Amino acid sequence: MNIALVLGTRPQIIKSASLINEAVKHSELNLQIIHTGQHYDYELSKLFFDELNLPDPIVELNVGSGSHGWQTGKMLIELEKALVDIKPDIVLVPGDTNSTLAGALAAAKMQINVGHLEAGARSYDMNMPEEINRRLTDHCSSFLFTVSENCKKTLLKEGIIEEKISTVGDTMYDALLNHMPKIEASKIIEKLNLEKDEYAILTTHRQENVDNKESLCQILQAVLELDELKIIFPVHPRTERRLKETSLISKLEKTEHIKLVSPLGYHEMLKLIKYAKLIITDSGGIQKEAYWLETPCLTIRKNTEWIETVELGANLLVGVNKIKIVTEGKRILNESKYKFENKINPYGDGKAAEKIINILLQKSDIK
Numbered sequence: 001m002n003i004a005l006v007l008g009t010r011p012q013i014i015k016s017a018s019l020i021n022e023a024v025k026h027s028e029l030n031l032q033i034i035h036t037g038q039h040y041d042y043e044l045s046k047l048f049f050d051e052l053n054l055p056d057p058i059v060e061l062n063v064g065s066g067s068h069g070w071q072t073g074k075m076l077i078e079l080e081k082a083l084v085d086i087k088p089d090i091v092l093v094p095g096d097t098n099s100t101l102a103g104a105l106a107a108a109k110m111q112i113n114v115g116h117l118e119a120g121a122r123s124y125d126m127n128m129p130e131e132i133n134r135r136l137t138d139h140c141s142s143f144l145f146t147v148s149e150n151c152k153k154t155l156l157k158e159g160i161i162e163e164k165i166s167t168v169g170d171t172m173y174d175a176l177l178n179h180m181p182k183i184e185a186s187k188i189i190e191k192l193n194l195e196k197d198e199y200a201i202l203t204t205h206r207q208e209n210v211d212n213k214e215s216l217c218q219i220l221q222a223v224l225e226l227d228e229l230k231i232i233f234p235v236h237p238r239t240e241r242r243l244k245e246t247s248l249i250s251k252l253e254k255t256e257h258i259k260l261v262s263p264l265g266y267h268e269m270l271k272l273i274k275y276a277k278l279i280i281t282d283s284g285g286i287q288k289e290a291y292w293l294e295t296p297c298l299t300i301r302k303n304t305e306w307i308e309t310v311e312l313g314a315n316l317l318v319g320v321n322k323i324k325i326v327t328e329g330k331r332i333l334n335e336s337k338y339k340f341e342n343k344i345n346p347y348g349d350g351k352a353a354e355k356i357i358n359i360l361l362q363k364s365d366i367k
Helices: 010-023 046-051 068-086 098-109 129-138 149-157 171-178 180-185 213-225 237-243 248-254 266-274 284-292 307-311 322-333 352-362
Strands: 002-007 030-035 090-094 113-117 143-146 165-167 199-203 230-234 258-261 278-281 297-299 315-317
Touching: 002 010, 002 068, 002 098, 010 030, 010 046, 010 090, 010 113, 010 171, 010 284, 010 352, 030 068, 046 266, 068 098, 090 098, 098 113, 098 129, 113 129, 113 352, 143 149, 143 352, 149 165, 165 352, 171 180, 171 284, 171 352, 180 266, 199 266, 213 237, 213 248, 213 278, 213 322, 237 248, 248 258, 266 284, 278 284, 278 322, 284 297, 284 307, 284 315, 297 322, 307 315
Parallel strands: 002 030, 002 090, 090 113, 113 143, 143 165, 199 230, 199 278, 230 258, 278 297, 297 315
Antiparallel strands: none
């Protein structure tokens, strides 16, 4: 079976790592990676291939940044050319990025089966580009691999036939378990001169937060007030560009309890998450990673596709309301580190990649 895996961003590389490694175990599978170049910064792409010991892409499209329509359209054109050459039996697309949608559309238009990893996730916010991408991708896929029963129920409600849906768990959890020794071995805490459980982490990169000056200012003003302990702020390139357009960038750089750092590697970031007192983020992946690593999370969004983390009490939606971020942040900082008692994992058992590969081998004739 010839499989093309289309990815282009840091989270997609992480979601694909265990799947790539599992596919190598099967001589009857030939998995080839196409990288769209949606994230073209080394720290957000090549670094993760190296850290996760993944083979280099067979095709690199180098699309780069642009408006959503231009970027997706450019990817669609270039992916069609690549798929003509590769002639895959199935195209796998992880997540909800523009690369996900472009890969799914290119394959579907060429009547190639599409497999969507992380199918059925919904925020029910159509202002999010990711929500548009994931909905459209699901409805042109032949294989829908969900991370939870909740995601499966969503797909059934939308009229997708059950035979196409497989609840396998989360490949990001696979990756975390597989890389825990290297995560623990990371020296990032010492490098940043931190003490365990005595710092917080801020990440923000989503369009609705960083491209909206008022929202970005609310988030930054909140962390300026959360001065009880050091806050580590890995700055996404998109966020960095927007920060330079505000008057707060110089204030952040001069504030003693806030430390701006470049984007971190996978092992470094997971080590920081594990031993943080608090996570403040708009990242879907980090919400789940914080849950698995038992670190309280404040999500600076009005909604989340990972509602299970909220229902289980590990994650709180605070939006971009400065008062709420500060109030809830101080409450958590004044508590002892929360440990999840009788924790269940709605996102599988760490064997998602193995299940996906077995399903592809068994059901390669699905249409």
